[in-house]
Amino acid sequence: MAPQRFHEQFDQIQRSMPDVPLAMGPDDSAEFFYEKGVILARDGEEARVVEETVRSHFAAAPDLTADDVRRAGPETNRTGITRIRVGDPAPGVRDGDPAVAHALRALREAEGRRGHRLAGRNHVVSIAVNACPGDEPVPAPAGEPPNPAADGTRYDQDTAVGVLVIDTGLMHDYASYPPLAHTRGDGQVTETDAAGALREYVGHGTFIAGLVAAVAPNTDITVRGTLDDAGAVLESEFGARLFDAVDRDGWPDVISLSAGTANGRFDGLLGVDAFMRELREQDTLLVAAAGNNGSATPFWPAAYAALPDYQDVVLSVGALRGDGERGACFSNHGPWVAAYAPGERLVSSLTGFEAPVPYVYQHSTYDACRYGFGYACTCQSPRHTGVLSEEPESAPGEPDRVTFAGFAQWSGTSFATPLAAGLVAAHMSAHKESDPRAARRQLLAAVTAYAEVRGAQVPALLPPTWRPTPVTRPAPGA
Structure with missing residues (x-):
């Protein structure tokens, strides 16, 4: 099944x-x-x-x-x-x-x-965006460097751009990854289960912080564990948690948010309405994930980017497949998505590097792409069996287990989002631009790369140090 x-x-x-x-x-x-x-x-x-x-x-x-x-x-x-x-x-x-x-x-x-x-x-509201993940992390091949790689910009405390990541907390040994040396924030509350294996979505915030640091090394990154509890929170609590996150350190230049929900409407979420109105009065840019349902249904808060009062306040980000030429199969899409960035099999630090740690897959892969795409997408490659996908009486075997020792490959609009946030921050540093919303406008105006998403040509935000990967067809019989 x-x-x-x-x-x-x-x-x-x-x-x-x-x-x-x-x-x-x-x-x-x-x-x-x-x-x-x-x-x-x-x-x-x-x-x-x-x-x-x-x-x-x-x-x-x-x-x-x-x-x-x-x-x-x-x-x-x-x-x-x-x-x-x-x-x-x-x-x-x-x-x-x-x-x-x-x-x-x-x-x-x-x-x-x-x-x-x-x-x-x-x-x-969940970081699975929304409750349908792009995929689960895969150990990066031995010796494979981060993708994108760090761009060589030096960190300068006096000019660093402030980026707030609202996600899961940092892994306890995150600082053993040098690009995160200037990162601070909340620790992940519980990293492993009773058997010592990583819990689902643990490392999500650390992975995202690593992507921001790679694209924009001259950043002061703060990670708040707003979504540590299985990556999900009720809308009635989410707005208050967003306020708490900005209250602790003040409004940053850029917020990177890889969470949200659809609601079947075109006018936003009541639970975050007060936060969004206050955000509008600040100088902060919200960069938000478009979601992983392969749907054109507006996904919030990202879809605020299409509302007249928020077009300059929110940058909504969809995901491109590994070659950067087309949309990833799982990415939400539509006129409310302002731009797209690479979102398949990016490489960043899932954990620190102090000791290897096991992980048990929760979801099984599919025989064919669940969204009907014909390339070897994350729906079906690499193949694994997950504990949640199989009924005990029909399970083909034990769930697959892997070990992480720092780097991982991971896919989702969750990870396209920090690339876009990092590009905004890098633009601010390179052009001495103090206004992140102006940087957003300048960045999109200067786009020369475009990708095809569901028949439309869309702006593609491609970090200079990002390495595209070839797109292949599934192997026969796979």
Whole structure:
């Protein structure tokens, strides 16, 4: 049976949130995960309108209970969001939540009168972007250098560009990799499981920091472990965590964010609305991953790049395949994606270099590309068997195990994003540009390389020290 990565990730994330019942959405399809029995509304008068409207609607519906409509708290917080309970979720069922769907439909007339959305689901935001990873890390061949390699620029504390990576925390021995000597931030809370193997997505933030440092050595990189818990957080908490990350060190020049979610809409996420409005008033540029669902559905926060008030504030980044000529099979795409950067089989530091550490694959590869592409993409190469993909009674064998001793190859829009962030920072250093948003405009205006993504010609941001890899067809019988 073919792997079902979206469902496998659902189970993985549900285990990391045992007290939060989750559903797949929106209703009968799987585009995102969200909290059952809860909707989000803005604090104050709008939350009151949402409560009253939904309670009235439920009172007239025999299969719903008006008494279930109540504040789930908190009533006030910096994000300006209130959780409102609209049902008692049934445990153990992953399909869409009818109570949430009914509540959102009940609000449509009121939203039409006000001219804007009043409520939304409480989505899961994840670094799997979104819950469907590009792939899992692969040990880099012995002797293979980082890709991209460091560009030779010297670090200068007085002129270094500030880059904040919001991700998982740093591995305990990250500083044994010299390009990260000037990096600081949160340590990864738990690196290994009870058997001593790396947990899923551990090293994600370290890998990203290594990519930024390679493309832009003259940077002060700070890594915050905002998404250490299985790489996922509820939307209602995400905005507050973003505020916490910038509050600790002040607003940086560039934020690199390789996380997000779809929500089936074109107007952003309620849970990050307050953060995005404050970001707009700062001088910071948000560089955000477009997601790995092979879809044109807007993915947030990256898709803010297409909204008029945020086009200069957000750079949304999709992934190119190994040769840089076309889009990677997994990359989201569409007019809301501003640019693309290499995102297949990049090489960076997954762990430090103090001691080798094992890893057990979670997902199996596919017999053919899950998105219908014909090259040897990360869906099927290199082949491995994962523990989450196989039913015990039908498993073809033990999950594959590997050992990491520093460098890894990894693919995803998660990693195209820090390349773009690094190019913005490198442009600022090279041109003595103090405004990261101006650097974004200048960088895109100077693009001479283009790639083909779903029939469209798109700007390709290619680091000078990045080495393209040949694209091949799958081997016969593979």
